Amino acid sequence: MEQILLLITIFASFVFSGRCSVSDVYNYSRNDFPEGFVFGSAFSASQWEGAADEDGRTPSIWDTFAHSRGGPNGDIACDGYHKYKEDVKLMYDMGLDALRFSISWPRLIPSGRGPVNPKGLRFYKSFIHELKRHGIEPHVTLYHNDLPQVLEDEYGGWIDRKIIDDFTAFADVCFKEFGNVVKFWTTINEPNMLAMAGYDIGSGPPVHCSPPFGLFNCSRGNSSTEPYIALHNMLLAHASTARLYKTNYKDKQNGSIGITCFGFWVIPFTSSEEDKIATQRAKDFLLGWVLHPLFFGDYPDVMKRIAGQRLPSFTEEESHLVKDSADFLGLIHYRTTYIEHSSSSLHEDYLSDMSGLIIPIGNSTAVKLHVLPWGLEGVLEYIKQNYGNPPVYILENGRPTNHDSSLNDVGRVEYLGAYIAAVLNSVRNGSETRGYFQWSFMDLFEVIDTNYTYGLYYVNFSDPQLKRTPKTSAFWYSAFLNGTQQESKNLSVSSSPGFASQ
Template sequence: MELFYFLVTICLSLAFSGRCSDDYSRNDFPEGFVFGSAVSAFQWEGAVDEDGRMPSVLDTTVHSSNGSSGIIACDGYHKYKEDVRLMYDMGLDAFRLSISWSRLIPSGRGPVNPKGLLFYKNLIQELKRHGIEPHVTLYHDDLPQALEDEYGGWKDRKIIKDFTAYADVCFREFGNTVKFWSTINEPNMLALVNYGVGFLSQTNCTPPFEMVNCTKGNTSTEPYIVLHNMLLAHASTARLYKQNYKHKQNGSVGITFFAFWMVPFTTSEEDEIATQRAKDFLLGWVLHPLVFGDYPNVMRRIVGKRLPCFSEEESYLVKDSSDFLGVIHYTTTYTTADLSSPSQRDFLSDMAASMIPIGNSTLFTIDVLPWGLEGVLEYIKQNYGNPPVYILENGRPTNHHSPLNDVERIEYLHAYIAAVLNSVRNGSETKGYFQWSFMDLFEFINSNYTYGLYYVNFSDPERKRSPKTSALWYSCFLNGTTTCSQDLKNISLSSSPGLSSS
């Protein structure tokens, strides 16, 4: 309560020129709507070689690509109690975390690691003790290296059985406490980036499409095969939960997908058609099978035999297999037709559309375009039956070495949370919003850009956390104290009794 009254005082006394929350407050959201934040196991936990954990493909890739690794990361494995306390002080309803498959089952299948099991039980219980609902992602890009070495991981249908067995352990051990499960993190982006251009794990790709020196793979087919196996693994896992656990645990199982919003670059018919085709390839690739039991017709027509087929039984299994959809959204792009005809086909040439940044947006500098998130949610509502949706990642990167006064992140969060509210008011069944990320994480794509509400000093062996201005803004919003017309730019974070440094 001390933090609450402190926030009430500052929120009522200061003038905010940047529109913190002058047009809405948390109280405008429906009862039961949840607000949270998120991390992933590999980027937060560290302790990669402790207590029986074995390597994942991310360990292998990051170590081989730049000589560094997430050996310590944020050291969440040892500092989780401190971090949960910071979440509690901020006022989070929920926290999205992922489980490291190779920490829980080091070889990918077989014996459970008791120390890994204990860590996740302790973490989940710590969250529950503080009134924070855990939303657990089973797979956040960190496949056990042992399965990649044995049969190629997601490229082989053997993964379906192994993933379902891993999920069974999680449901059995944590399901009495965890009520929200996401099976696989953004399978569309994982399949495209990792197996189309070889950007991350294992450099699976073939010339001329590669961004790195590829060592294996087939860019023309493997993205489609990998996503197909991910959908089947998700559906198998969802069926397992419904048959063996749902009646006694009463939880929900969903899947996430990465959602660019796309608008035509020009008013030409070609760009209009290309934009819809891109939506079918990037969004419908995941959503169509979940709702209709098969891929979009345009994909079937263009990709042909390279696109795997669902058997009648598999189609039935995949259709309606998600209790909710997890949306991961950061930005919006223009789309224009690309009708070139390369001799070798890959996902992007099949899509025959190019995406062009809007404004000053790049991979690491994202313009504030909240109408794009509204577009995604409206598209789901209009085309896929308006299922329950959780925004499981949304945030803005800033330079890790920039000042803690991250007003640009506040501007982004304020605008995108408003967009979610607009969508809810327009009938979207969006049930929650999770900011990415709670703290600066180990970023293996570009360590200079981080998303955290808390700064983490990676040069400090103790990995000290320091709150940014955005942490105070989000806490102020979460505590329901803002219909803000206040200036948070000049607030001293060190004066807050709740949002302290650890």
């Protein structure tokens, strides 16, 4: 281990000595973070495991979506199902405190409900054991976009309330089998993004939408109602699962349970009053859609006013069940955008209801992200000010690069260095942020654009052995985690006026 760290230090010093210049230098180390602050990395089952039809696993809606496009798919992915010991060793050598990963519902319970797959169960027990043996804390996400296809076919998945009982039963198996070791549970990954992409514009599984709102040709769906119904059922499934955990397992297993929210940060496109109002409305639609029910027991008033009867309502019992159901909030953040008021009077789907145009800053695209760390500070400050400053774990943050580009991914290093500095600033300003998980540990099967990946490790998908090779970002993150980087060489970006002045 000492030899590895020495090589990392030498390599990092070589890479950053005069090669990357940025305006303002953040001089910090991990020792500047509070004691117990967790640094990790992350991936999901469907993007890492592969072995899609092995040992009893059945298809998920993610598999169906990938295959429907006729291009690359996740059938093999990184072959983590077979290479997990090798990968855990890489995590250990890097110095990760923790790993965020998900459990594949169709691998553990192939029929969606009922009998547990013994081979799937054995895999997850072995994987978790390997992590713990190397001192890496498992942070488990129960649902990361991979609903068993059989449940989608049977009753429509998240748009039917039957999903609440089926998801709770799946979670019960996980708590029972893994809860003596796993202390951090996240129920559902980014429900706001899943509802918008999967049920309004049809850009993600299960590809539901209706004209004229969908970006793609959807064979079924109703963009006017289904996004709201799907997210409503996700919140109720989360709350049901949290109640189960807190009633039957929490005291014995001494763990905690939360849910994530995809955290756009938005700023007005102009200084006009209309754009300022539209930006607050966008915050309510993009963040409040999930956070208001979790902390206040109901949706934001502006959503109820605009969507009307298309937005499901909580019964009094459901409101109490959802409110305060999360021990922590998992935040997923990648980008900051402008919001411009839209004068359209059409209010028939989630995005048109928001009445705000999402405008990229500069030449940002879905796979080319500007380094705007003040946006992450903005989200954390907004959560602190408006939702009682709950415990927050940043469960995804990272930057994609072309998969075939250089291993010397200094742009990713710049991004990570700046955003980790933003987290430190937020903590110093009183945010209860308790952990940061970089996305992703290695190049994964990515759906938005399979040519762009987020990994610290390059995976050669053309190699039958799927060889893993560290990028510059892997050396940098390891040096940071182990306290061996030279503070004077830390990466940073030019400071913006910051969220407070936006």
